[in-house]
Amino acid sequence: MYAIAGVSGHVGSVVARTLLEQRKPVRVIVRDAAKGDAWKAKGAEVAVAALDDEAAMTKALTGVTGAFLLLPPDVATKTPLEDNARRTGVLTRAAKAAKLSHLVLLSSIGAHQPDGTGPIRALHRAEAELTGSGAALTFVRAASFHENWGMALGALGQGMLPTFIPAGLAYPQVASKDIAKVVAAALVEGPTRGAPQIIELSGPRDYSANDAAAALSTITGKPVKTQDAPLDAVVPTITSFGVSAPVAELFREMYAGVASGRVAQAPATGSVRHVRGTTELAETLRGLLG
Numbered sequence: 001m002y003a004i005a006g007v008s009g010h011v012g013s014v015v016a017r018t019l020l021e022q023r024k025p026v027r028v029i030v031r032d033a034a035k036g037d038a039w040k041a042k043g044a045e046v047a048v049a050a051l052d053d054e055a056a057m058t059k060a061l062t063g064v065t066g067a068f069l070l071l072p073p074d075v076a077t078k079t080p081l082e083d084n085a086r087r088t089g090v091l092t093r094a095a096k097a098a099k100l101s102h103l104v105l106l107s108s109i110g111a112h113q114p115d116g117t118g119p120i121r122a123l124h125r126a127e128a129e130l131t132g133s134g135a136a137l138t139f140v141r142a143a144s145f146h147e148n149w150g151m152a153l154g155a156l157g158q159g160m161l162p163t164f165i166p167a168g169l170a171y172p173q174v175a176s177k178d179i180a181k182v183v184a185a186a187l188v189e190g191p192t193r194g195a196p197q198i199i200e201l202s203g204p205r206d207y208s209a210n211d212a213a214a215a216l217s218t219i220t221g222k223p224v225k226t227q228d229a230p231l232d233a234v235v236p237t238i239t240s241f242g243v244s245a246p247v248a249e250l251f252r253e254m255y256a257g258v259a260s261g262r263v264a265q266a267p268a269t270g271s272v273r274h275v276r277g278t279t280e281l282a283e284t285l286r287g288l289l290g
Contacts, residue, residue, distance in 0.1 A: 001025040002187050003060055003067040005051065008035060010147060011106060014180030015068055015187075020044060024188065029060045054090045054097075061098035066187045070106035071122055075243045080250060084122035088129050095133035102191040103135040104183055109143050109172060109200055110263035117263055118254025119247070127196070136191030141272075142179045143172035143202040144258070146284035149212055153288060160227045161216060163209035164234050164255040167226035170211065171258055172202035175284045178277025198272045207281045215282035219289060231256055 002019055006012030007028045019026050020042055027045040030036045036046030049056030051072070061067050069091055071084050095103055111123040127139055152162050165171065182201055191197065209226045216224040229237070234252040239245055257263040266272070 001027055001045070001064045003027045003029060003047065003064040005029045005068060006070045006072060006106075007039060009072065010145070010176035011180045011183065012068065012070070014177050015183045016044060017042075018180060018184040019187070022184075022188070027060065027064060029057075052087050052090050054094050057090060057094035058097045061094055061100050063098075064100065066102035066104060066190065067095070067100055068104045068106070068183055068187060071126060073119070073247075075247050078244050078246050080119065080244075080247050081122055081125075085125060088122070088126045091126075092129050092133045095130070095135050100133065100135040102138070102187070103130065103133060104138045104140060104186050105130060106179070106183065107139040107141045109141045109202070110257065110265075111139065111141050112267040113257075113262060113265070116253065116260075117257045118250040118252070120254060120257075120263065121250075131196065136193075137196035138186045138191060139196055139198050140179065140183055140186065141198060141200045143174045143264075145179075146173055146175045146203070146279070146281050147288065148173075149281075149285060150288045153216075155227070156216065156220065156224065159222060159224055161209060161213045161224050162227045162229050164229050164231060164252075165209065165258050167209040167213075167228050169259060170206040170208040172264055173207050173281060174201055174203040174277045175279035175281075178203070178279050181277075182275055195271070198267075199275055200272050201275045201277065203277050204280060205276075212281060212285065215285050216289075219282065219286050231259075 004016040007016050016026050016028050027047050028039045029047050029049050031050050033048045040046050047060035049060045077083050107123045108120045110117040110120045155162055213224045213226045235248040238248040
């Protein structure tokens with residue numbers, strides 16, 4: 001039995017579906033029982049638990065071979081790092097109480113860095129703290145999601161693709177479905193002995209905003225140009241969409257970390273397995289545009 005969190009999102013849903021298609025027993029973890037109905041119809045067991053409910057998570061993780069967990073974003077919170085620290089503590093204690101044997105965490109490239117990476121800092125802490133769970137650990141450090149470009153597609157009507165990262169800078173990106181495939185495989189393969197297994201995952205190649213604009217030009221049949229936006233515009237722009245100022249500040253730090261190369265900088269120590277997905281950015285962008 002594999003316990004899968006985040007089944008309402010891009011990654012968790014594909015992980016659960018992939019395992020069910022392989023005829024593996026799956027227990028999906030949902031906050032709302034009604035969201036479990038469709039999964040129950042597919043043959044999954046359903047556990048109702050919020051990720052910050054220690055008793056419910058302990059029950060959800062008990063009796064499974066492995067579990068996929070993540071720290072879902074809350075863009076409205078005014079205490080993002082503190083919230084994730086509290087949630088990490090709950091997951092660590094729940095995994096220990098459940099005697100979970102293998103935990104696969106959706107992490108991020110740059111998670112080895114203690115600072116200068118914005119919201120990724122929460123995953124740096126999570127990777128360290130989860131070592132106290134007693135479970136064997138696999139950290140899937142994924143690159144920036146292809147799907148993140150969806151936030152910039154509103155400007156296509158003006159033939160523009162705005163970016164806070166220099167338009168000519170190619171950096172690691174990956175499709176969420178490729179992340180899910182790697183997570184599902186890691187669960188089935190099981191844990192390695194000793195130190196946590198670290199899988200660093202990116203797409204078939206690195207992409208720049210100029211690459212994304214060129215792909216969108218081909219897909220739409222209309223010219224699309226990149227528009228470099230200054231880092232000072234990050235907070236006012238993102239907060240205008242209802243994101244809290246503290247979360248927006250973390251995004252500003254992350255964009256700066258991507259631009260400087262800090263986020264993609266390879267760890268100085270430790271064994272890292274590098275994996276490249278197969279989905280090209282143009283395929284994901286075509287899907288986002290419907």
